[in-house]
Amino acid sequence: MSKISVTLNKLDAFRWSIPRTGGMRVPGLIYSSETLLRTMGNDESPQQVMNVAHLPGIVKYSLAMPDMHWGYGFPIGGVAAFDVKSGVISPGGVGYDINCGCRMITSRLNFEDIRDRLEDLVVALFHNIPSGVGSTGVIKLSPKEERQVLTQGSRWAVSQGYGSEEDIETTEDHGVMAGADPDKVSPRAIDRGRDQLGTLGSGNHFLEVEVVEEIFDPEVAAVFGLSVGQVAVLIHSGSRGLGYQICDDYLARMVKKMNELSVPIPDRQLACSWLESQAGKDYLAAMACAANYAWANRQMLMHWTRETFEKTLRKSPRELGMKLLYDVCHNIAKLETFPVDGQMVELCVHRKGATRSFPPGHPALPDCYRKVGQPVLIPGDMGTGSYVMVGTEKAYQETFGSTCHGAGRVMSRAQATRASSGRQVAREMADRGVLVMASGKGTLKEEIPEAYKKLDDVVDVVHRAGLSRKVARLRAVGCIKG
Amino acid sequence: MSASWQLLDHTADLGMEVEGSTLEELFACAGRAIFELMAELDTVKIRVSRDLVVEGTDLADLWVNFLREALYLRSGEGLLIKDVRIRRLSDTALTATLSGEAYDSSRHELNMEIKAATYHQAEIVRTPKGWKGRVIFDV
Numbered sequence: 001m002s003k004i005s006v007t008l009n010k011l012d013a014f015r016w017s018i019p020r021t022g023g024m025r026v027p028g029l030i031y032s033s034e035t036l037l038r039t040m041g042n043d044e045s046p047q048q049v050m051n052v053a054h055l056p057g058i059v060k061y062s063l064a065m066p067d068m069h070w071g072y073g074f075p076i077g078g079v080a081a082f083d084v085k086s087g088v089i090s091p092g093g094v095g096y097d098i099n100c101g102c103r104m105i106t107s108r109l110n111f112e113d114i115r116d117r118l119e120d121l122v123v124a125l126f127h128n129i130p131s132g133v134g135s136t137g138v139i140k141l142s143p144k145e146e147r148q149v150l151t152q153g154s155r156w157a158v159s160q161g162y163g164s165e166e167d168i169e170t171t172e173d174h175g176v177m178a179g180a181d182p183d184k185v186s187p188r189a190i191d192r193g194r195d196q197l198g199t200l201g202s203g204n205h206f207l208e209v210e211v212v213e214e215i216f217d218p219e220v221a222a223v224f225g226l227s228v229g230q231v232a233v234l235i236h237s238g239s240r241g242l243g244y245q246i247c248d249d250y251l252a253r254m255v256k257k258m259n260e261l262s263v264p265i266p267d268r269q270l271a272c273s274w275l276e277s278q279a280g281k282d283y284l285a286a287m288a289c290a291a292n293y294a295w296a297n298r299q300m301l302m303h304w305t306r307e308t309f310e311k312t313l314r315k316s317p318r319e320l321g322m323k324l325l326y327d328v329c330h331n332i333a334k335l336e337t338f339p340v341d342g343q344m345v346e347l348c349v350h351r352k353g354a355t356r357s358f359p360p361g362h363p364a365l366p367d368c369y370r371k372v373g374q375p376v377l378i379p380g381d382m383g384t385g386s387y388v389m390v391g392t393e394k395a396y397q398e399t400f401g402s403t404c405h406g407a408g409r410v411m412s413r414a415q416a417t418r419a420s421s422g423r424q425v426a427r428e429m430a431d432r433g434v435l436v437m438a439s440g441k442g443t444l445k446e447e448i449p450e451a452y453k454k455l456d457d458v459v460d461v462v463h464r465a466g467l468s469r470k471v472a473r474l475r476a477v478g479c480i481k482g
Numbered sequence: 483m484s485a486s487w488q489l490l491d492h493t494a495d496l497g498m499e500v501e502g503s504t505l506e507e508l509f510a511c512a513g514r515a516i517f518e519l520m521a522e523l524d525t526v527k528i529r530v531s532r533d534l535v536v537e538g539t540d541l542a543d544l545w546v547n548f549l550r551e552a553l554y555l556r557s558g559e560g561l562l563i564k565d566v567r568i569r570r571l572s573d574t575a576l577t578a579t580l581s582g583e584a585y586d587s588s589r590h591e592l593n594m595e596i597k598a599a600t601y602h603q604a605e606i607v608r609t610p611k612g613w614k615g616r617v618i619f620d621v
Contacts, residue, residue: 072495072602072618096597096620133520133592188558202595203621241557244597244620248550255543255601268543268601412491413621442593 057087067408073269090272099294100238108321132439153292180288193242202482394466485511513566
């Protein structure tokens with residue numbers, strides 16, 4: 001495998017461009033900092049930014065956010081928009097975990113209210129939220145029910161008693177993506193989805209109990225209902241085996257037809273089809289099913305979280321006031337309209353490890369946030385806590401309404417396991433004030449904090465570059481991992 | 483017969499490099515390796531077998547497709563595999579028999595989940611000693 005040298009031209013403190021060379025249709029544009037770029041080492045993500053720029057119909061540039069790292073095909077942290085008439089859709093540009101995302105639930109509790117009950121709370125959450133390798137849930141869907149999940153998303157979950165109408169209001173796209181067609185989902189994917197609804201999964205997925213530590217923007221924080229000392233919960237999960245199988249199925253189908261595209265593509269994992277082709281339309285219809293499954297999944301996980309708080313703390317829903325602040329997806333392709341060269345153009349925006357960041361006034365926002373902008377949730381690595389940010393006009397103009405999605409790995413899982421050999425990771429976390437429980441025996445070692453870029457550095461770049469603005473920082477006090 | 487595998491460092495995911503003196507050994511070793519990664523195989527008995535017929539546009543495509551099908555035996559059928567035999571193999575097609583048993587949480591220990599075998603940098607090359615294959619998994 002030959003490595004091609006990558007030229008990075010510094011534009012300003014936070015932006016580097018990669019000039020068009022060879023078959024690139026547009027330049028690359030990377031948001032980062034000197035500090036973050038230094039940590040990249042042999043990471044091949046800039047090369048991947050260039051590879052994505054080869055895809056037909058790509059508009060303006062191939063983008064990467066500061067949490068960028070080496071993925072397969074697209075870089076993680078990559079954003080690319082394609083013209084709906086002349087462009088392509090790439091399952092690899094969405095990723096295996098379709099609509100992987102996170103949601104934050106705020107509460108009326110203060111840390112002092114749970115300090116003495118924290119251990120009970122974490123243990124109860126660990127027992128009530130199914131997690132771990134290949135975890136199956138308490139629910140077995142009938143074929144008819146599964147079709148309803150795939151077409152209705154969060155609304156299905158709410159109709160079954162998991163949460164309320166208000167939750168739907170504060171979920172990206174109201175927790176349902178249009179155009180979902182279960183007939184475009186393979187029997188294999190349907191089968192894998194049947195018993196995994198309502199499970200957290202493994203790897204980097206988690207549920208974290210957090211406390212608001214700092215407020216940066218009091219005005220927006222007030223609208224989001226955030227205040228210092230307040231207890232919140234962050235849930236990070238996706239579409240489980242159903243989504244992985246849909247990605248796998250469509251990648252294989254598109255790889256087989258790559259020669260029909262008659263465009264040379266530098267990496268098979270970037271296999272794609274014209275948005276207007278049958279394969280492209282079928283993938284979008286199947287992807288929407290997985291997106292809906294993921295929203296229903298997070299809605300159910302949130303419902304059990306609320307129940308666990310009620311039972312463990314013996315408080316009523318009213319006393320707890322556990323409200324869904326927002327739910328965002330960070331592995332998705334969306335049909336959205338953006339200004340390009342002074343005209344509004346309909347584009348298919350791929351966000352592979354990137355979060356939507358819509359500005360104040362955008363029609364896609366719920367009424368309660370329309371004046372201030374979209375809540376942007378940025379999870380950290382295990383036990384670090386997270387940031388709540390708010391969407392901006394700059395992101396709308398410059399990055400197809402996108403910002404970063406997390407900390408981003410700097411160590412491979414194998415490196416992290418070696419680096420943590422002989423260490424008691426759970427004990428180390430407890431010493432830092434975070435109670436951690438995990439299902440998988442290797443998970444804690446793979447997910448040690450050093451394996452990730454510093455969340456503060458990543459968030460600092462998007463804040464200063466204007467792609468989203470800091471509202472609050474939360475620290476973790478309890479964490480359950482798959 | 484000689485074949486071996488090792489993990490490669492890849493920040494997003496898990497890479498694997500496999501060497502074999504023949505292509506059949508290379509494929510069989512890789513098929514077994516993914517199950518060694520996912521579970522402790524000592525307690526797995528051979529009770530059931532599955533025949534796979536896999537096609538690819540070339541050797542690298544066949545390689546990824548074979549691993550995709552082997553992974554589905556775990557994710558779709560809930561099997562743990564400890565024996566892989568390649569019956570027939572060309573550059574574009576193979577038949578194989580994979581044997582093991584259904585996962586039973588009371589007897590078997592799982593280590594990790596492999597979501598998928600990706601096409602990214604997947605390749606098979608000739609070496610002086612035989613063949614070398616590379617694949618990156620999403621985990």
